[in-house]
Amino acid sequence: MNKEAITSIIENALRSGDKTPGIFDLAKIMAIKAEIQSCTTVNAVLGLIDEHRDLISKAFGLSEDAIEETVQKIRAIEG
Template sequence: MNKEEITSIIENALKSGDKTPGIFDLAKIMAIKAEIQSCTTVNSVLGLIDEHRDLISKAFGLSEDVIEETVQKIRAIEG
């Protein structure tokens, strides 16, 4: 698993949002980030994104299309 490439894809998606996480969401977002960084497979990363999809989209102001595009880019890494 190419962690650097996955991190870059996720960071670019989050930057495209129109919000910054609020103080109450920040701790949850940081916990999700730590979980993603400890993942060893693409499927585990995708599972976390799916599990926390609502919080991620709300906290960063992302549309469902952006999240789905991110998931597809990460899936493409695995081939």
């Protein structure tokens, strides 16, 4: 698994949102980040994104399309 590429894709997607996580969401977001960083497979990363999709969308102001595009880019890395 190419962690650097996956991290870059996720960071770029989060930057494209129109919000910054609020203080109450920040702890949850940091916990998700730690979980993603400890993943060893693409499927594990995608599972976490899917599990926390609503929070990620709300906290960063991302559309469903932006999240789905991110998922597709991550899938494309592994072929």
